[in-house]
Amino acid sequence: xxxxxxxxxxxxxxxxxxxxxxxRDVLRSDGAPDxxxxxxxxxxxxxxxxxxxxxxxxxxxxxxxxxxHEARVDSLRAIVEHYESDERTVPAEDYEAYLEAFDAHxxxxxxxxxxxxxxxxTWAECRALTERHxxxxxxxxxxxxxxxxxxxxxxxxxxxxxxxxxxx
Numbered sequence: 001x002x003x004x005x006x007x008x009x010x011x012x013x014x015x016x017x018x019x020x021x022x023x024r025d026v027l028r029s030d031g032a033p034d035x036x037x038x039x040x041x042x043x044x045x046x047x048x049x050x051x052x053x054x055x056x057x058x059x060x061x062x063x064x065x066x067x068x069h070e071a072r073v074d075s076l077r078a079i080v081e082h083y084e085s086d087e088r089t090v091p092a093e094d095y096e097a098y099l100e101a102f103d104a105h106x107x108x109x110x111x112x113x114x115x116x117x118x119x120x121x122t123w124a125e126c127r128a129l130t131e132r133h134x135x136x137x138x139x140x141x142x143x144x145x146x147x148x149x150x151x152x153x154x155x156x157x158x159x160x161x162x163x164x165x166x167x168x
Contacts, residue, residue, distance in 0.1 A: 041140055048133040055126035062122050066115045073112050076105035 083090045083098040090098045 024027065041136055045133065045136050045140065048129060048136065052133055054130050055122070055129055058120050059119070059126055063117075064118045066084050066119050069108070069112060070125065073105065073108045076101055076108055080105050 079101040082096070083094060083101065
């Protein structure tokens with residue numbers, strides 16, 4: 001009888017160990033894809049954070065270049081307006097300088113549009129990266145969690161082009 005009890009105890013122990021091992025493997029296999037997906041999402045999130053930060057720097061630099069160019073356009077416009085301020089005509093001795101300023105202003109206005117579009121494109125790229133980042137944060141956060149970031153918008157003055165001078 002002792003031997004039967006011992007065999008039953010051994011069989012029960014083997015069944016328990018088997019159930020524990022199989023149960024652990026089942027739990028791991030059920031949880032493993034989620035863990036792998038979460039790890040991949042966390043890696044992507046880190047990459048997106050870095051990309052958003054770099055993009056915001058790029059937007060700031062692009063905006064600074066745009067504003068410097070805009071100041072040049074404004075300066076050239078002031079020069080052209082100064083030459084055109086005489087109600088009669090531009091004095092003959094100033095006409096060559098006037099034409100140079102006028103042409104430079106019109107070229108700068110054309111470049112202003114290109115720079116404005118480049119700034120808007122860069123900002124749109126940053127906005128897309130930021131939105132993807134925020135979606136990923138929300139998918140990884142518990143309900144009601146935060147963690148989103150906002151893209152840095154371009155300056156408000158980047159939305160309307162300067163006026164183009166008319167030849168007099």
